Amino acid sequence: MAEWGRTTLEMIVQDLQRPVVLDESFERRVMVRVRRLYAQQRKRKGRAWVAISGTIAHRPAWAALIAAGIVAIATAGVLKARPQSAPITVGGPEPVKFVLVAPGAMSVAVVGDFNNWGLNDSALVATSNQGVWSVTAPVPVGVHRYAFVVNGKQWMADPTAPRSSGDDFGMPSSALVVEDSTK
Amino acid sequence: MESADGELVTRVLHGDVNAYGVLVSRYRDRYARYAVHMLGNREDAEEALQDAFTRAYRSLSRCEEPERFGAWLFRILVNRCRTSGARRMRRSQTFVHDEGALLNASEEHPAEQTMWREEIERAVGELSPDQREAFLLKYVEELGYEEMSEITGVGVSALKMRVMRACDRLRVLLKEVHSG
Amino acid sequence: MTMRTTRNLVLLAGLASMSVRATAQDPRLPARLDAPTIAAINAVVDSAKAQGIPIAPLYDKMNEGVAAGADGPLIVKSVRNLSMDLASAHRALGALATADEIKAAAYAMHAGIPAVELGKLKRQSGLRRSLTLPFTVLADIVSRGVPVTTAANAIRSLVGAGAKDKDINDFQRNVKVDIEQGAPPAAAAETRAKGATKSDKPDKPEKTDKPEQIEL
Structure with a gap:
């Protein structure tokens, strides 16, 4: 055996890090228990989960507006009041407002991870208010990459949001982190 | 398309039991390794993991950070492994039954490889539960001491000491095997 | 008014023809991925699944590539590179990292960190x-x-x-x-x-x- 040292420790760790794969039946066994619990809960309470009281949250994520040139903001703003009887919502989509100041544009759309990059006609179409284009849409909590599509062909990053690397296809993009407003 | 943990937890909380199945399949193998090493055999590990999943389901409404469901579940599993009582020494069943993994082992010296694995497992099994837990969390699960502290409730300095002692003990145990 | 309704109104106003056509429906873009590309991406995704790394970012990358009009081999290469970055990020962050942390870390690695x-x-x-x-x-x-x-x-x-x-x-x-x-x-x-x-x-x-x- 090699002399004890870092190498030996690494060998031990490497061995212990080998994946352990459980039998397929494991999942079934757990789910049998879980379904039984679910049935009991339904029977006992009449409904599965107790609601908790709502909160009002307001969380701006990206908020900046620069006057000159093409300026954009993507703002995650939330004003929610859940009725006490409603079930708790955790980690669901949050409304995000995307804004691009592009006075000369004929059209502006938003494509990104959250809408399959506009495939199948899913791009978010912004509307213009004297050249300030905006659209608000629910975006899942998490980190996303996105871009504006100006005039149907020109991709551009959001100038006020963090840049995103990974422009493998020669198209600039931005990063958006959507926070969970329930926390 | 893969759903995030937070979304799946929300669906479960709204009564979609099947969404829990996705979480089970996502974490079962990832955490089985820790349970197997901690408890020393597959049977107890599966039982502990199954229990951890069931406990997590029952208290899912108390999972404060659903997007970190995995970390929360892991904490439950670590607690469950601690309370599962004395490690039952079923050495003959340990790892040797992990045939898939063994097949992937070095084919040059399969007998040596198997022996080495058995020695490692035996040595890990000789560690005290505290030392074993600290060693596995630090080196096998590659957690930082802060994370370990949050999971175990033990101070960082105590954890460092446990890891150091675990390494010392492993060194002695593995040397003994080879010298004698 | 829902977003969909708003969009329909915009479409009716005749603006959509200039706006959202940079998608898979654009005839200049590959309408669908070809079979070898799909097979290659499936292989990358299966491997990622086996390693326990998040796969949603891989599909996102594929969609981005299609929307950007990239050809199949480039899309596969990008998806594969991202998969490797995700795997490295997963290893670096440890078992308790969330899928979002792993994704953000993978892109940070792509930026040179x-x-x-x-x-x-x-x-x-x-x-x-x-x-x-x-x-x-x-x-x-x-x-x-x-x-x-x-x-x-x-x-x-x-x-x-x-x-x-x-x-x-x-x-x-x-x-x-x-x-x-x-x-x-x-x-x-x-x-x-x-x-x-x-x-x-x-x-x-x-x-x-x-x-x-x-x-x-």
């Missing part, structure tokens, strides 16, 4: 703090010219001082403006990090002797 730096940050921060935004901002300031070590130190000092996501957002915005106004990137990051940790005096992360015991 070594996995080891991200791992250090993760180990420093513990479980209570999500590093999704810190990783994202780290990648951003490096892309603006802040040296990797300086950027990593700045983010580490912010996270270490208990900075909230809002503080990290402010930091990114300030560094960006400073650089745009001509400040040397390293100086901007160093100064803003110091400023943020001194003036904000954020709460220290809570430290408890015992973790939450889950009573069942």
Whole structure:
């Protein structure tokens, strides 16, 4: 055996890090228990989960507006009041407002991870208010990459949001982190 | 398309039991390794993991950070492994039954490889539960001491000491095997 | 009024023909991926699944490639590279990292930040703090010219001082403006990090002797 040292420790760790794969039946066994619990809960309470009281949250994520040139903001703003009887919502989509100041544009759309990059006609179409284009849409909590599509062909990053690397296809993009407003 | 943990937890909380199945399949193998090493055999590990999943389901409404469901579940599993009582020494069943993994082992010296694995497992099994837990969390699960502290409730300095002692003990145990 | 209704109205107004056509329906773009490309991507996804790494970012990358009009081999290459970055990020961050943290870390690695730096940050921060935004901002300031070590130190000092996501957002915005106004990137990051940790005096992360015991 090699002399004890870092190498030996690494060998031990490497061995212990080998994946352990459980039998397929494991999942079934757990789910049998879980379904039984679910049935009991339904029977006992009449409904599965107790609601908790709502909160009002307001969380701006990206908020900046620069006057000159093409300026954009993507703002995650939330004003929610859940009725006490409603079930708790955790980690669901949050409304995000995307804004691009592009006075000369004929059209502006938003494509990104959250809408399959506009495939199948899913791009978010912004509307213009004297050249300030905006659209608000629910975006899942998490980190996303996105871009504006100006005039149907020109991709551009959001100038006020963090840049995103990974422009493998020669198209600039931005990063958006959507926070969970329930926390 | 893969759903995030937070979304799946929300669906479960709204009564979609099947969404829990996705979480089970996502974490079962990832955490089985820790349970197997901690408890020393597959049977107890599966039982502990199954229990951890069931406990997590029952208290899912108390999972404060659903997007970190995995970390929360892991904490439950670590607690469950601690309370599962004395490690039952079923050495003959340990790892040797992990045939898939063994097949992937070095084919040059399969007998040596198997022996080495058995020695490692035996040595890990000789560690005290505290030392074993600290060693596995630090080196096998590659957690930082802060994370370990949050999971175990033990101070960082105590954890460092446990890891150091675990390494010392492993060194002695593995040397003994080879010298004698 | 729902978003869909709004969109339909816009379409009726005749504006859509100029707006959303940079998609798969555009005849200039590949309408569908060919069979070899799909098979190659499936193989990458299966391998990722087996390693326990998030696969949603891989589909996102594929969709991005299709929407951008890239050809099959380039899309496969990008998906494969991202898969490798996700795997490295997963290894660096450890078993308890969230899918979002892994994704943000993978893109930070793509921006040139070594996995080891991200791992250090993760180990420093513990479980209570999500590093999704810190990783994202780290990648951003490096892309603006802040040296990797300086950027990593700045983010580490912010996270270490208990900075909230809002503080990290402010930091990114300030560094960006400073650089745009001509400040040397390293100086901007160093100064803003110091400023943020001194003036904000954020709460220290809570430290408890015992973790939450889950009573069942």
